[in-house]
Amino acid sequence: MHCSYYGGVRILSGIQPSGTPHLGNYLGALKQWADSQNSEAFYCVVNLHALTLQIDPEELRSQTFDGVAWLLASGLDPEVCTLFIQSQVPYHAQLSWLLENVATFGELSRMTQFKEKASRQDGYRAGLFTYPVLMAADILLYNAQEVPVGDDQRQHLELTREIAERFNNRFGETFTLPVGVQPKSAARVMDLQDPSRKMSKSVSSPLGSLSLLDDAKEIDKKIKKAVTDTDNEVRFDWENKPGLSNLLEIFSAFSGETPEAVAERYTRYGDLKGDLSALVAESLAPITARYHELRANTNQLNEIIDLGAEKASKVASATYERAAKAMGLI
Numbered sequence: 001m002h003c004s005y006y007g008g009v010r011i012l013s014g015i016q017p018s019g020t021p022h023l024g025n026y027l028g029a030l031k032q033w034a035d036s037q038n039s040e041a042f043y044c045v046v047n048l049h050a051l052t053l054q055i056d057p058e059e060l061r062s063q064t065f066d067g068v069a070w071l072l073a074s075g076l077d078p079e080v081c082t083l084f085i086q087s088q089v090p091y092h093a094q095l096s097w098l099l100e101n102v103a104t105f106g107e108l109s110r111m112t113q114f115k116e117k118a119s120r121q122d123g124y125r126a127g128l129f130t131y132p133v134l135m136a137a138d139i140l141l142y143n144a145q146e147v148p149v150g151d152d153q154r155q156h157l158e159l160t161r162e163i164a165e166r167f168n169n170r171f172g173e174t175f176t177l178p179v180g181v182q183p184k185s186a187a188r189v190m191d192l193q194d195p196s197r198k199m200s201k202s203v204s205s206p207l208g209s210l211s212l213l214d215d216a217k218e219i220d221k222k223i224k225k226a227v228t229d230t231d232n233e234v235r236f237d238w239e240n241k242p243g244l245s246n247l248l249e250i251f252s253a254f255s256g257e258t259p260e261a262v263a264e265r266y267t268r269y270g271d272l273k274g275d276l277s278a279l280v281a282e283s284l285a286p287i288t289a290r291y292h293e294l295r296a297n298t299n300q301l302n303e304i305i306d307l308g309a310e311k312a313s314k315v316a317s318a319t320y321e322r323a324a325k326a327m328g329l330i
């Protein structure tokens with residue numbers, strides 16, 4: 001564990017403004033961010049990254065506010081951490097250009113996320129290719145020591161370290177090398193209908209993913225219909241009982257017990273599912289209510305993002321100036 005002189009670990013993470021979060025986003029990212037926030041933590045809604053996709057401007061604007069409201073509703077406190085919108089801190093795009101001249105074409109060509117996304121679109125944007133460099137800029141601007149990210153972002157984080165190290169060697173010590181951190185529990189919430197795949201926004205079965213806007217009835221229906229197995233023994237065992245283990249893991253993330261301890265209390269799948277659906281509904285209800293309240297108050301949201309942009313810019317401008325000067329810019 002790294003500790004900065006300010007008492008907390010410097011953390012940065014970002015989330016794309018891409019619609020209503022699902023239970024995987026909440027347990028794997030939002031809740032973890034809220035639980036580990038401190039005065040040295042920076043969280044941003046990465047709307048510049050969203051420009052790499054085809055997105056309607058009005059929709060982007062609205063989803064960016066949705067993203068901020070979901071982060072606040074999940075428990076981020078703008079008085080404790082720094083919560084901001086990426087595009088409001090111009091140093092992200094500026095540093096990204098400098099780092100595009102440190103990263104190589106070959107490195108970016110090897111990014112699996114780029115290869116996957118590019119193979120699915122004709123005429124993909126140049127920004128899709130340089131996306132990981134912008135992500136590196138996000139992280140390096142804040143001298144982040146830890147970056148909470150999912151598995152799928154590990155390669156981007158490795159690249160960030162490479163870029164930082166190369167920059168430091170070439171131009172003098174400038175950037176902190178970050179490490180990726182995975183949440184202790186619920187790092188991967190699986191699809192309720194197909195426990196071999198991650199819960200995601202783009203699942204084929206609408207029953208597989210729990211949206212944070214689902215009401216108690218929908219939650220109950222989806223959990224009751226969740227795929228388990230037929231041997232009827234309640235046991236935490238990812239290998240042989242992935243569907244059930246997913247439910248136990250979700251239970252544990254909300255109740256704070258270990259999944260094994262939860263398993264011990266049940267002998268029947270039906271009882272576990274009933275209690276789990278009540279627990280999830282009860283835990284999400286106040287978050288959803290807070291989201292609606294926050295989202296309706298645009299003035300308050302604007303005040304919060306203005307404060308965030310101001311706090312983030314102070315740190316980002318200092319790092320950017322240092323990097324620009326090191327590279328010989330006037």
Ligand code: AMP
Binds near residue numbers: 015026150186188189
């Ligand atoms: P995405 O929706 O894939 O852009 O992810 C946004 C954030 O949610 C990232 O930090 C992911 O690691 C996290 N996340 C997405 N899906 C899941 C999942 N099924 N389980 C846990 N975390 C997830």
Ligand code: TRP
Binds near residue numbers: 013015049
């Ligand atoms: N690429 C990340 C994702 O798709 C989002 C992201 C952008 C990010 N910048 C970041 C995550 C900086 C962590 C740190 O999930």
